[in-house]
Amino acid sequence: MVKKLQPGSINGELTASGLRFGVVVSRFNSFITERLLSAALDALERADAASENVDVVHVPGAFELPLAAKKLAATGRYDALIAIGCILRGETAHYDYVCSETSRGLQLAQMDTGLPIIFCVLTCDTLEQAIDRAGLKGGNKGFEAGLAAIEMAHLSRKLTGGKPSTVAPKSPSSRKSRRR
Ligand code: INI
Numbered sequence: 168m169v170k171k172l173q174p175g176s177i178n179g180e181l182t183a184s185g186l187r188f189g190v191v192v193s194r195f196n197s198f199i200t201e202r203l204l205s206a207a208l209d210a211l212e213r214a215d216a217a218s219e220n221v222d223v224v225h226v227p228g229a230f231e232l233p234l235a236a237k238k239l240a241a242t243g244r245y246d247a248l249i250a251i252g253c254i255l256r257g258e259t260a261h262y263d264y265v266c267s268e269t270s271r272g273l274q275l276a277q278m279d280t281g282l283p284i285i286f287c288v289l290t291c292d293t294l295e296q297a298i299d300r301a302g303l304k305g306g307n308k309g310f311e312a313g314l315a316a317i318e319m320a321h322l323s324r325k326l327t328g329g330k331p332s333t334v335a336p337k338s339p340s341s342r343k344s345r346r347r
Contacts, residue, residue, distance in 0.1 A: 210313025
């Protein structure tokens, strides 16, 4: 007899009704980031997210995204976050530091809190490359990020047995004992 394995499949739906989202946006290169933001909000709206369930927070630059995202995650109010930024290569090594710390910080915030944080940070050599990814030739990465946030919000709940996925921030007593 030929056996056919039929593994169970766990997927995240693409409906945003009843879900809460936080979007953290960098003002640096706002010509690009505001276009990414519009597309992310468009994706959430088309999937039936309600205005009162979406908060947008602006920060100065991409380097500030991780801290703001981590603080939003710690509130326990959201099902997923989207971090939006645009880092353009300049003449110095500054670009490399901002890129690596932004991506590392966002991944750490996501892993520390257990809340999905979608990485919508363009890292481009030229403005033209960024424009292409913010609504021109390469589509709009903001829209993709909106869909990814919805999918991960559902998936994350399923993988934690239906419970909200945010890990509660450490209590003051546990922090004190660590300092000793
Ligand atoms: N921030 C960006 O979001 N994009 C950039 O391209 C950029 N460059 O090239 O310098 C940038 N720098 C600012 C940085 O993110 C911080 O806001 C700043 O260093 C203050 O901490």
